[in-house]
Amino acid sequence: MVTTKNKDDGHVGTLRTCLGCGKKDTRGELYRFAVIDARLCHDDRKILPGRGVYCCREQGCLNRLLKNTKKVKRALRRDLLDLSGIEGLTVTR
């Protein structure tokens, strides 16, 4: 598979992959989580800098993401990650 480096990171129409189910959706339709001081935070306004992970607005996906910390850590290239900040997050529609 050919991967092209996407420099257009902030573009609204950019497709992102949900770490829970692997589905691709536009950036605006997904939750974004970013790391602040080794802690995963919900970046609800999508303004936090650095590497982020994305997840559908589905409780099932969110739960899968929280369970699969290995995958999250790999995606963020971090060995240490505190997910407690988003553990209580519930999906609102």
Ligand SMILES: [Zn+2]
């Ligand atoms: Zn999903």
